[in-house]
Amino acid sequence: MIMVTGASGALGSLIAAKLAASGREVVAGTRRPTGSARRVDFDAPDSLAEAFGGVDVLVAVSAGFAEDDVVIARHRAVVEAAANAGVRQVVYTSLTGAGEHMSIAPAHRATERLLAAAPFAVTVLRNGLYAELLSQAAEQAVATGVLTLPLGGGKVAAAAREDLAEAAARVAVEADAQVDNAHRGRVYELVGSEALGGEDLxxxxxxxxxxxxxxxxxxxxxxxxxxxAAGLPPFQVAHTVSVFANVNAGFMGGTESDLPGLLAGAPRRAIDVL
Ligand SMILES: NC(=O)c1ccc[n+]([C@@H]2O[C@H](COP(=O)([O-])OP(=O)(O)OC[C@H]3O[C@@H](n4cnc5c(N)ncnc54)[C@H](OP(=O)(O)O)[C@@H]3O)[C@@H](O)[C@H]2O)c1
Structure with missing residues (x-):
């Protein structure tokens, strides 16, 4: 059985939909379950062992919107509970290697270390920036004629959430089926195929x-x-600025990616997503 956590989130819901179409036995994990979904709240570690009962492959979507100590505690709870529940393989949605200098990197890399030390098989999906992060600015640009974005002269190889979800679902399904599970122990770099800067966009x-x-x-x-001024909590302001500071610094334009190899078709173009 496959479980995806964060199943009501933007990425998790796309993964859940693709898994549901796979024909495998699938269960959704979410903080506020309805129907056949199970309650999965990383902030309630004692409830996770039961939540993960009978799960063979766990797609653990990072629960990143918090201070680092909270995020790492959440992910440590997932790793410990998955080990205790006898989960066979965990697929974790991490951060692209290009984002190594971002302030969100420590929590992701700490999670990768916890996973590497765990008794189950692991696949790390190092996701690039979502193209959707630029959608709001693109919509405003169409309305006003001015594209205002904090990219400086930098470019970003953004990926469509849909593609990242397709890759995650494929890895999980093949891991669950155990037919030539080449994904065990792999770290996949999943960035977009095209680097776009402000002028390009x-x-x-x-x-x-x-x-x-x-x-x-x-x-x-x-x-x-x-x-x-918009009222974002301080950690989120810092992390968001850090993400775009890395684009400004020219770190996010690399297009070498494992994504095409995990998709049925060509990667979606970021500009089409916008
Ligand atoms: N690559 C990028 O550009 C990028 C950008 C932003 C964030 N991220 C990371 O990728 C993750 C998924 O992105 P997204 O766009 O799908 O974000 P999202 O729509 O905000 O979804 C995040 C989901 O995480 C789950 N979650 C939050 N706190 C949790 C907790 N304590 N225990 C268990 N689950 C919890 C929730 O799922 P339920 O509501 O179902 O419980 C939430 O809906 C984020 O959480 C973040 O770590 C990546």
Missing amino acids: ASALSAEHGKEIAYAPLSLGDFRAALT
Whole structure:
């Protein structure tokens, strides 16, 4: 049986939908279950052993929106409970190696270490940035003619959530079926196939919508001020600025990726996602 956690989240719900279509036995894990879903709350470690009962392959979607100590405690609870419940393989959604300098990296790498020391097989999916993170700015650009994003002169090889979900579901299904499970012990780099900067995005949106759209880079300082003014908690302001600081610094444009090899078709283009 396969379980996916975070099943009502944006990525988890896509993975759950793809798993449901696979014909395998699948159960959704979520903090607020309905129907056949099970309650899975990483902040309630004592409940996890029961939640993971009978699960062969666990797709553990990172539960990242918290301070690092909270995130690491959550993920440690998952690893311990999965070991105690006899889970055979854990598939963890981590962070691309290109994001090594981001402030969210320590919690992901600490989780990878915990997984590496666990008694079950592991597959690490090092996900790149979601193309969807740029959607709101793209929508505003179409409305106003100005694409305001804190990318500086940097580019990002963003991936569609849909593709990341397809890859996760494929790995889980093949791990569950145990037919030539080549995914055991693998660390996959899953970034998009195309690096796009602000100018690239603006001209693609211009062509798509038949109107002039200009790129106006937002400074990291103004971005931080806007996030703070919007009421985001301090850790989230810091992490979000750090993500875009890494784009500015030119670290996120690499397109070498294991994603095409895990998809049935070509990767979705970030510009099409937008
Ligand atoms: N690659 C990227 O660009 C990127 C961007 C943002 C975040 N992320 C990471 O990727 C994860 C999935 O992204 P997403 O877009 O699907 O985020 P999302 O829509 O916010 O979903 C995150 C899900 O995590 C689950 N969760 C939160 N706290 C939990 C807890 N204490 N115990 C168990 N599950 C918990 C929740 O699922 P339920 O509601 O079903 O319980 C929540 O819906 C995020 O949590 C974050 O770690 C990646």
